Amino acid sequence: MALSMPPIVRRVVTRAAGLFHPDRRLVAAEFDRRHYLGLSPDVAAAGADPLHHFLTHGWREGRDPNPNFSVRAYLHENPEVARTGLNPFVHYLRHGRKEGRATAPDLGFRYDIIAGRRPIEDEVRESVKATLARGAGEPERLAAGLAKARSGLSRLHVTFSHDDYRKNVGGVQLCMQIEAARVAEQGRDHLHIFPAAHWPVMRDGEEGRLGVLLNGEDLGVYRPADLAAALGKAGTADARERSFAIHSLLGHAVPETLAILEALRLEAGFLWLHDYSSLCAGYNLLRNSVEDCAAPLPESPACGICAFGPWRARHLVGHEQLFGGLTLTVVAPAAVTLDFWRTRWSLPAAGHVVHPHARLVERAAAPVPPSERPLRVAFLGYPVAHKGWPLFKRLVARHAGDARYVFFHLGAQQDTGVAAEFHEVRVAAGGPNAMQQALERLEIDVVLLWPLWRETFSFAAYEALAAGCAVVTGPDSGNVAAIVASTRQGAVLADDAAVEAAFESGQMAKLARAQRRPMLYDLTLSGMTADLLPARAEA
Structure with missing residues (x-):
């Protein structure tokens, strides 16, 4: 025993x-x-x-x-x-x-991405399961929550996005936080609607649950039909000062969105181009998540070999229904984004507006560090492939013992397998300048922004430039390449090999602060959609 x-x-x-x-x-x-x-x-x-x-x-x-x-x-x-x-x-x-x-096998990080990709069908099945697991609140609770609106929903601003912006970190979430604060300053109620579970695509026939926030307070999770009915009953006041903005439709179904807006007697509003989900289910236009596709015609052979190809029609048809049922003004955070979008698909927008998320306002000359110090190179944000992490990782490994360089990673999540000095930085509405301040404090010389996809704006690029950093990027990085070209603070290099060659030869040292003597800038954030809303009507 x-x-x-x-x-x-x-x-x-x-x-x-x-x-x-x-x-x-x-x-x-x-x-x-x-x-x-x-x-x-x-x-x-x-x-x-x-x-x-x-x-x-x-x-x-x-x-x-x-x-x-x-x-x-x-x-x-x-x-x-x-x-x-x-x-x-x-x-x-x-x-x-x-x-x-x-x-x-040394087949490159793109092979690793493709090999590790899960079928979108599997992701959708998981989304359905997670959605239904959330249950649904009783309409009476929703009605009680809506009754707390300061204006009785007469001055209501409605927003749609892909998640709860209070709980997640990212560019769209920061935009939502800022917009929520600005509409509150205008004396408006803010109703935010988002899918209760993560979705990789728009819904089309799958049952949904929608989370609801009113002025930042969680009102619960509800069936879309119950939400539309409750809003119809609660929103009987004058609708002339109501407004809406669609920031993302991932996880939403267009008929439900139209029903919710109809219940509030809303027809004219704004659609933001934070990404390209209005052109494809692959919202960053990366074929099989690894290569820029530039949104070819849906019947092209390129779509036939892409994992997102069979799902693209869902997004195109859905947005055609959306534009057909509403009067939408398309808002882009950069001119290069709007120009590209308008050439790829014809949707009957009521108007088009370029409204940057932020602007650079000259402040002062940056302090000049010693010219003999190593070049300080940083990567910003999450260590993920579509942001250029594999290239940064290779540079760190190759130059680990190179006295010419010191590497930094600034973000919310560390990759412990990379020997870069990590500094935790989280950007939110309460601290929107956290990344800029960290870059200034560390006197970073060069920020590598090497996205695989054409960025529609890129807060990181503006934060880096505001802090006096040079930005190194590629020609297909969308607004990142555009802002680098316009400010001449950095370099747009042809490909990965060109970046690695610049580090190997020492040419990258030309971007050191001591040689460039850059300016520092204040990063003035916009009020997002709040800036586009009419002033309060006089009684």
């Missing part, structure tokens, strides 16, 4: 077993503790020894020992190793490296 050990004894025995694991010394030399714990929060929370966890359990769960070795890829490329049941990293260190075996 086995004797059970007290928990403290079990922990001691387990730890001792880990310390004397036969492969521990071999693996320890190349095990990245920080990387492993960053990818394994459960191990960190348990206070377990990460190296012992990897040796005993982690490798079987596909957890990688350092950012340069993929357990799954090594086993996939070496099936005979998989059949032995050996720890693949131990095999690589003992045999594989000497035999010239690759730690992973």
Whole structure:
């Protein structure tokens, strides 16, 4: 009969077993503790020894020992190793490296994106499941919440977007936060409507649930028909001072949107071009999420080989219905965005407006740092491929011991596998200049903004320029390339190879603050749609 050990004894025995694991010394030399714990929060929370966890359990769960070795890829490329049941990293260190075996197939990050893509059908099924799991509130609760409106809904501004802007971080969310604050200053009530669960596309026939905020207060989640009915009953006041703006229709169904606006007797409003979801379900116009497609004709062969191709009609037809049922003014945050959009599809807009999210106002000359210091290079935001993270990651790895450069990552989420100095920065309505202030404080010389898609605006570009940084970008980066060209503060380089060559040769040093002697700017944010609304009508 086995004797059970007290928990403290079990922990001691387990730890001792880990310390004397036969492969521990071999693996320890190349095990990245920080990387492993960053990818394994459960191990960190348990206070377990990460190296012992990897040796005993982690490798079987596909957890990688350092950012340069993929357990799954090594086993996939070496099936005979998989059949032995050996720890693949131990095999690589003992045999594989000497035999010239690759730690992973070097097919580039685009291959990794495509290989890891889930079918959109699967994502939609998950969205449906998550949506229905939210349930639906009772109409009486909604009516009680709407009754709290300051103006009795007579001075109501309605907005639609893809999520709850209070809980998520991003450009559209920041726009929504600013717009909410500005319409409140104008004495308007603000009703925000968003899908209760994440959706990768617009809905078309799938059952939905909509979250509702009134002046920033959560009123709950409701069936779209119940929401339209409640608004029809509550919104019986004069509708002349009501307005609406559509910031995103991901997760929305056009007939429901039209019914909600009809209940409030709203017909004329604004549609923002924060992205290109009015042209395709792939709202950033990246074919298979890796290559700019420039929105070709729907019947083109290019759409036939793209994962978003079968879903594109849903967005085109939906927006044709939207423009057919409403009088919409299209608002773009940059001229280059509007010019591109107008050449790609014909939608009967009532008007077109370029209204930048922010403007640069000259403040003072930037302090001049010592000319002999290393060039300070930064990446801003989430470490994701479509923002250019793979290129930045390669630069950091290639120049890790290069005294000419120091690399920084400023954002809300760290990639522990990259040896760049990380500074947590979160931009929100309460601190809209947080990124600019961090860039100034760190005296960053160069910001790499290398998006795969044509950015419609890019707060990051304006934040970098306002802080006196030079911006390095590519020719297909939309408004990023446009603002760099107009300010002449940075460089638009042809491709990844040109960027890597500029770092290798030292040409990038020409963008150092000491050589450019840049200006600092105040970043003046717009009021978004609030700036476009008419002043209050006189009684």
